[in-house]
Amino acid sequence: MNFRKALIALVLLSGVLAASTVQAAPGLEDKLNAQWQLYKKAQDMLLRQVQRTDIPELKDRAITRAEWEKALTLSGDLAFSPQDLADLKNSQALRIQKAKDQAKQNSVIDLDKMRSADKAAQFCEKVPKGGMLHIHSSGTMDRATAVSLLKELDPVLDMTAVFQDIRESSGNVTLYPEEEAWLRKLPASADFLSLSGPDQERFTSLLFLPPGKQPFPRFNGVFEFIDFAIYDNKKKVSHFPEVLMAFAKKAAAEGVSYVEFTDMATPRMLSRIAVLEEKTGLVIRLNNSFARSRDLAALQKDFEGFSAIPPSTYTVGIDFLDNEEKFPALEAGQLLYGEVLQGDISGKINLHRTMHAGEIGDVRNPRDAMIMGAERLGHGVNLAKDPVALEYAAKIHEPVEINLSSNLRLTDVASIPEHPFLNYLRLGLPVSLSTDDEGIFGIDIDHECEVAVEQSDITYAEFKQMAFNSISTSFASDPDKKALLAKLTGQFREFEKTSSY
Numbered sequence: 001m002n003f004r005k006a007l008i009a010l011v012l013l014s015g016v017l018a019a020s021t022v023q024a025a026p027g028l029e030d031k032l033n034a035q036w037q038l039y040k041k042a043q044d045m046l047l048r049q050v051q052r053t054d055i056p057e058l059k060d061r062a063i064t065r066a067e068w069e070k071a072l073t074l075s076g077d078l079a080f081s082p083q084d085l086a087d088l089k090n091s092q093a094l095r096i097q098k099a100k101d102q103a104k105q106n107s108v109i110d111l112d113k114m115r116s117a118d119k120a121a122q123f124c125e126k127v128p129k130g131g132m133l134h135i136h137s138s139g140t141m142d143r144a145t146a147v148s149l150l151k152e153l154d155p156v157l158d159m160t161a162v163f164q165d166i167r168e169s170s171g172n173v174t175l176y177p178e179e180e181a182w183l184r185k186l187p188a189s190a191d192f193l194s195l196s197g198p199d200q201e202r203f204t205s206l207l208f209l210p211p212g213k214q215p216f217p218r219f220n221g222v223f224e225f226i227d228f229a230i231y232d233n234k235k236k237v238s239h240f241p242e243v244l245m246a247f248a249k250k251a252a253a254e255g256v257s258y259v260e261f262t263d264m265a266t267p268r269m270l271s272r273i274a275v276l277e278e279k280t281g282l283v284i285r286l287n288n289s290f291a292r293s294r295d296l297a298a299l300q301k302d303f304e305g306f307s308a309i310p311p312s313t314y315t316v317g318i319d320f321l322d323n324e325e326k327f328p329a330l331e332a333g334q335l336l337y338g339e340v341l342q343g344d345i346s347g348k349i350n351l352h353r354t355m356h357a358g359e360i361g362d363v364r365n366p367r368d369a370m371i372m373g374a375e376r377l378g379h380g381v382n383l384a385k386d387p388v389a390l391e392y393a394a395k396i397h398e399p400v401e402i403n404l405s406s407n408l409r410l411t412d413v414a415s416i417p418e419h420p421f422l423n424y425l426r427l428g429l430p431v432s433l434s435t436d437d438e439g440i441f442g443i444d445i446d447h448e449c450e451v452a453v454e455q456s457d458i459t460y461a462e463f464k465q466m467a468f469n470s471i472s473t474s475f476a477s478d479p480d481k482k483a484l485l486a487k488l489t490g491q492f493r494e495f496e497k498t499s500s501y
């Protein structure tokens with residue numbers, strides 16, 4: 001070997017050596033792990049921020065969207081490429097298919113056969129349901145109860161307050177122009193029974209969601225009318241206990257054993273729950289609702305008011321409601337959820353946390369809710385649009401409260417076959433079925449079971465899993481959960497023994 005050749009060989013060899021010491025480019029797994037670290041860092045940033053009492057103005061203590069996104073974005077060669085995201089989606093699709101095949105094998109009842117024999121209704125009437133984790137007590141009144149209460153109470157239909165509310169809500173509450181025009185034509189302060197039959201019917205229909213897909217502000221409009229049937233404005237008496245009793249009796253009759261309400265934890269509401277439990281045998285718990293339409297200072301006041309209520313075994317957590325499109329999880333909820341998470345970590349606050357996230361609006365809401373410490377997601381439909389956040393949800397087994405009919409009416413889901421709930425379940429998220437505002441939608445849990453069984457390819461093992469998830473991911477105490485799970489196991493044993501499918 002002459003000198004020249006030796007030099008070339010040396011250069012080549014050093015090149016090989018250098019290449020072998022350079023780290024391989026990060027793969028999808030590395031990038032995902034780096035992303036989870038950023039989620040943790042963002043949560044730490046939130047926890048630091050809620051403790052900054054040196055900043056007097058709450059709004060100045062809030063993390064801005066730009067700061068949040070910067071903290072969550074991977075940079076350089078750790079950033080996700082379009083190919084990474086395609087690979088991630090492929091990997092999820094493969095796992096979904098595998099889980100489905102496995103669930104089919106694990107099913108002692110063949111739902112395919114039942115579907116083709118049109119027997120979903122019989123199945124759903126009998127199958128145990130477990131719990132319902134997403135129930136707004138104010139949305140439980142069914143049509144029969146509303147009709148009979150409106151006739152009994154004959155309320156004065158003074159619309160001034162309704163129109164005032166609609167005006168003040170800056171688009172968060174609406175009626176269609178023709179509905180408003182019709183209401184304005186009614187005599188001022190008319191009694192309900194003084195209206196013609198068709199007008200009585202038209203007024204009654206305002207207590208329910210109009211047919212078809214509806215924008216969220218129109219859904220909010222329904223709540224402007226419900227009180228006319230519930231509150232006797234002549235005798236100053238609330239008929240809410242009867243509305244709740246009708247709901248609870250139906251739920252118990254349909255095989256439900258546990259309900260989590262979202263409502264205000266007022267002493268009056270808690271005493272109503274005690275009566276419902278005693279009369280129906282249901283176990284009922286409550287998550288105190290906070291409205292995301294409130295500004296940060298008002299929300300803080302609401303939280304202080306709620307914290308002043310003596311603790312009750314019925315109150316188990318918090319929930320965050322209303323229009324996600326106008327009031328995203330981060331911007332509206334960070335200080336409330338940050339404070340409750342911080343309190344949970346330090347042992348000062350003993351409250352679970354669920355959040356309406358991924359129903360409508362910013363697709364980042366479910367991700368942000370999880371980072372902000374939400375132990376369950378309400379709806380979570382939009383989680384499917386972010387494969388990285390979905391992967392995180394699968395990794396931490398984030399529970400999702402699914403409300404199929406509600407989602408069909410209010411969210412960006414065109415049909416039940418396109419609803420992501422089964423994909424979530426098959427990826428390992430403990431999802432469960434609930435009814436949201438069953439009175440307003442004219443549904444109940446049997447109906448939701450039928451929708452799931454008839455319009456998706458759910459297997460029996462998966463349906464059963466959802467029923468068990470509805471107890472295991474509830475915010476009930478451990479002894480309550482244990483008793484409820486034992487009861488559910490017995491119910492399924494009996495169901496499977498007597499089932500003819």
Ligand SMILES: [Zn+2]
Nearest residue numbers: 136356378436
């Ligand atoms: Zn809801």
